[in-house]
């Protein structure tokens with residue numbers, strides 16, 4: 001149980017609602033070079049930083065449960081840490097460890113996959129997933145381990161369905177992964193074992209939709225991977241080169257689908273009796289394609305044309321409540337005692353809001369990858385546009401602000417949380433000007449929202465889950481200046497950054513002076529206890545400490 005803290009009782013008595021605002025993709029860069037945040041006109045944020053207590057939080061690497069401090073943060077691990085108040089070894093680390101110890105191969109799930117593939121006509125394993133070392137959704141080393149083990153187990157054939165990244169890694173780096181990987185498969189192949197890439201496409205074009213935003217993307221992936229429909233190429237390297245020629249200027253994540261074929265016949269359609277592993281470990285973008293494989297005749301999201309009877313496994317279980325998928329190779333982190341759960345147990349009402357693209361971030365990820373609500377929680381999803389976000393950099397920031405303001409005015413919620421997707425979603429497009437506008441849109445929304453916080457006598461904690469818009473250009477490691485393309489233009493960066501994020505404490509409650517303490521370890525996981533402190537409670541024993549200070 002969370003205990004009341006007497007020394008905080010005056011604070012709690014003075015504080016109305018507590019508003020938690022996540023500016024997705026808003027990092028604090030060391031330099032203004034290439035920062036869309038530095039370039040943005042953002043009077044509200046400027047004032048917040050100048051006039052209100054603010055500190056830096058660690059939002060990457062081991063501070064959020066990633067294997068190493070070379071790993072950038074991401075929305076899953078960031079929102080898990082924010083909501084759970086603690087840091088768990090995350091999917092990336094759990095899978096790497098399980099492979100290193102060999103435990104993954106001893107597990108029942110893998111054994112069943114091997115047995116099923118062997119029993120099938122083609123002795124074939126399909127591996128679908130994101131082909132990069134981004135370590136956000138997947139890691140190519142995990143895929144290589146799967147292929148090696150498939151051979152060691154005596155399977156005769158592996159087909160890889162490669163989603164092209166360019167979003168968690170440099171924007172046109174596809175061939176840096178595809179070519180060595182095709183060489184790796186060729187080297188492993190022999191008279192008894194045949195491993196090849198069979199299909200693929202840009203991750204923002206096929207298969208990896210999330211939060212039911214765009215099912216036609218998943219349908220396109222299904223047609224590509226399962227039915228073998230799409231433009232044909234002799235191998236994936238040729239596919240990338242060919243598609244780039246056909247679609248000049250299109251970056252990797254947006255490349256259309258491709259199918260590898262011999263004499264006009266796709267080499268790796270998915271058939272009855274095959275085994276399929278989705279080697280992504282992160283859940284949000286893995287759930288829809290998993291449903292397409294696992295659901296029976298009631299599946300109504302698109303016409304599958306043919307639903308092969310396969311043995312399917314996820315690298316992890318993506319949703320523990322929905323048991324999706326039923327079979328998984330590595331157990332996900334068992335995230336317990338989240339702030340959502342404990343505040344709910346205390347009868348504290350909670351409101352969570354974002355637009356579709358980040359809706360699951362403030363609900364499912366926030367609550368430890370749990371898809372059902374805790375008692376006293378109210379969720380509101382603002383439907384996202386289905387467009388390239390560089391065309392609408394304001395996204396739904398105004399509507400989210402409207403919804404939060406209405407929720408504050410209703411007086412029904414004690415804790416309200418929201419996510420502004422802009423800095424991240426527009427940051428991922430690599431479009432500097434649009435990213436600058438995206439930050440300006442957040443600033444405008446924030447200005448309105450904070451007025452409502454004042455009117456309600458509330459306190460706002462404003463933070464982010466990781467950086468993105470803070471570095472829109474690849475920076476030269478030595479000079480710190482933007483790296484240049486051959487034509488002298490700066491090299492766009494689409495991935496997250498390793499920068500810390502802000503935590504700003506905002507309120508205008510008369511007579512109340514609060515501060516934030518900057519500690520060396522201060523990170524996203526300190527937010528839950530800080531929120532509890534504002535409400536007059538000691539933290540849960542599992543949570544990292546509160547950063548609130550009293551004057």
Ligand SMILES: O=C(O)[C@H](O)COP(=O)(O)O
Nearest residue numbers: 074075076136167168424
């Ligand atoms: O899925 C994505 O869009 C990127 O891989 C990571 O972005 P997110 O972690 O901010 O969602």
Ligand SMILES: [Mn+2]
Nearest residue numbers: 024075424465
């Ligand atoms: Mn994010």
Ligand SMILES: [Mn+2]
Nearest residue numbers: 075424425428
């Ligand atoms: Mn992102």
